[in-house]
Amino acid sequence: MNDIVPNVLELLVCPRCHQQLTWAYEASELVCTGPACGLAYPVRGGIPILVEDEARAARA
Numbered sequence: 734m735n736d737i738v739p740n741v742l743e744l745l746v747c748p749r750c751h752q753q754l755t756w757a758y759e760a761s762e763l764v765c766t767g768p769a770c771g772l773a774y775p776v777r778g779g780i781p782i783l784v785e786d787e788a789r790a791a792r793a
């Protein structure tokens with residue numbers, strides 16, 4: 734599951750706070766870098782699901 738190229742990752746932003754996302758390899762998630770946000774979005778079949786309803790809070 735390393736088929737997300739870095740170029741694509743740079744284009745993706747959190748739909749809630751519009752900060753950049755980082756790829757959490759073990760969890761197959763894209764984690765928001767926004768300090769006040771921290772949502773983690775699932776990646777299914779190499780496709781990031783950038784939907785707030787599908788995300789979980791990676792940070793309390």
Ligand SMILES: [Zn+2]
Nearest residue numbers: 747750765770
């Ligand atoms: Zn965010």
